[in-house]
Amino acid sequence: MFRGFADVKILLDEQQLNKGVEQLARSINQFYGLRPVTIIGVMTGSVILLADLIRKLDMPLRVGVLQTASYRGTQRGPLTINSEMILDVANREVLLIDDIFDTGNTLNAVIDMIHHLGPKSIQSAVLLQKTGKQQVELRPDFVAFDIPDEFVVGYGLDYNDEYRNLPHLACLEADDLPGADREN
Ligand code: IMP
Ligand code: MG
Numbered sequence: 001m002f003r004g005f006a007d008v009k010i011l012l013d014e015q016q017l018n019k020g021v022e023q024l025a026r027s028i029n030q031f032y033g034l035r036p037v038t039i040i041g042v043m044t045g046s047v048i049l050l051a052d053l054i055r056k057l058d059m060p061l062r063v064g065v066l067q068t069a070s071y072r073g074t075q076r077g078p079l080t081i082n083s084e085m086i087l088d089v090a091n092r093e094v095l096l097i098d099d100i101f102d103t104g105n106t107l108n109a110v111i112d113m114i115h116h117l118g119p120k121s122i123q124s125a126v127l128l129q130k131t132g133k134q135q136v137e138l139r140p141d142f143v144a145f146d147i148p149d150e151f152v153v154g155y156g157l158d159y160n161d162e163y164r165n166l167p168h169l170a171c172l173e174a175d176d177l178p179g180a181d182r183e184n
Contacts, residue, residue, distance in 0.1 A: 008154075008163075009171045011168075011169045011170060012168060017167075017169060021053055023144065028142055034060070035059060037093050038062050039061050039062065043067045043068070044156070045099030045100065045164075046097045050065075050097050066084075068080065068082070079105060079106060081109060092119050093123075094114055096111065096123070096124040099157050100128040101134070103136070104133075104138055107126070108138050125143075127145065129145070131149060153166060155168065
């Protein structure tokens with residue numbers, strides 16, 4: 001069910017998000033300097049972050065995307081990765097961009113897949129990291145915000161593929177979640 005935008009609790013407003021993305025960009029600019037970077041956005045949740053972040057980066061860069069999905073209905077299903085990337089990553093410095101680091105399984109699997117393509121390096125940047133949820137050793141190299149374990153939507157993140165266009169980050173209430181059809 002689509003809830004009106006007025007109903008949702010704002011966790012991070014537009015100004016806070018913008019500051020977080022600016023800080024993320026500063027760290028990434030500092031790390032790479034002017035070395036060329038191949039950016040890979042993990043779709044679909046990273047779509048807004050990807051657009052905002054790359055405009056704040058100073059180095060020469062190429063942008064590609066790959067599609068992942070890990071939820072079917074209310075159940076976490078097998079993670080699928082559409083790896084038909086147009087961009088070659090062999091011998092490139094690769095920076096993965098994702099919306100949220102939750103269990104970490106998605107980014108872990110994506111990094112594993114990219115690793116087999118022979119990049120020079122792989123780093124990862126996420127907008128959000130959920131506190132205490134991680135099931136893997138890996139941690140993202142760049143994180144804009146650590147957030148509590150709540151289901152969040154907006155700024156690219158969805159619930160039933162809706163809410164991605166919210167300009168802020170909002171929490172959905174627990175009674176909205178049964179029947180969730182989460183995709184990435
Ligand atoms: P993982 O658990 O780290 O593998 O995260 C899987 C994917 O689920 C993330 O990339 C997001 O696209 C999505 N996801 C995880 N938590 C949330 C949330 O709170 N709201 C919306 N999507 C989420
Ligand atoms: Mg995602």
